[in-house]
Amino acid sequence: MTESTKVHAGLIPLLVIATAQLMLVLDDSIVNIALPSIQTELGVHPVHLPWVVNAYILAFGALLLLGGRIGDLWGRKRTLQIGIAVFIVASLIGGLRQSTAMLIAARAVQGVGAAMAAPNAPALIATTFDSRKMRDAALSLYGAMSGIGIVTALFSAGC
Numbered sequence: 001m002t003e004s005t006k007v008h009a010g011l012i013p014l015l016v017i018a019t020a021q022l023m024l025v026l027d028d029s030i031v032n033i034a035l036p037s038i039q040t041e042l043g044v045h046p047v048h049l050p051w052v053v054n055a056y057i058l059a060f061g062a063l064l065l066l067g068g069r070i071g072d073l074w075g076r077k078r079t080l081q082i083g084i085a086v087f088i089v090a091s092l093i094g095g096l097r098q099s100t101a102m103l104i105a106a107r108a109v110q111g112v113g114a115a116m117a118a119p120n121a122p123a124l125i126a127t128t129f130d131s132r133k134m135r136d137a138a139l140s141l142y143g144a145m146s147g148i149g150i151v152t153a154l155f156s157a158g159c
């Protein structure tokens with residue numbers, strides 16, 4: 001396989017991984033910025049408002065190492081895919097929430113999905129790209145998605 005063919009074969013996985021990173025960072029950032037709107041428009045009591053953020057953070061932080069280990073056992077690609085699917089379904093449930101408890105539970109499940117996806121994304125980059133130059137470029141794009149996600153959240157919340 002030529003170097004050009006390897007580059008093209010690695011673009012699709014890189015786009016999926018980069019998009020997953022963007023989605024995880026964007027969601028976390030935009031919820032933090034949108035807390036006042038969540039309180040007023042969704043009627044979340046001020047006492048429960050911190051849990052909209054904390055449920056995600058606690059689940060994500062507590063299960064991050066486990067997500068990496070599951071990737072080692074089940075396969076990084078499969079674990080990333082499951083994590084993204086869990087994250088998306090929880091996002092939908094959170095968006096369709098019927099109560100504050102349902103929103104907080106959905107945010108916790110989002111944290112579980114993020115904990116499965118986050119450690120496996122850079123691991124897949126490291127194993128997908130053989131050449132140091134391509135791996136460095138892929139990791140740079142992956143890291144840039146965090147910054148893009150935060151900036152996009154700021155602009156989205158301002159609209």
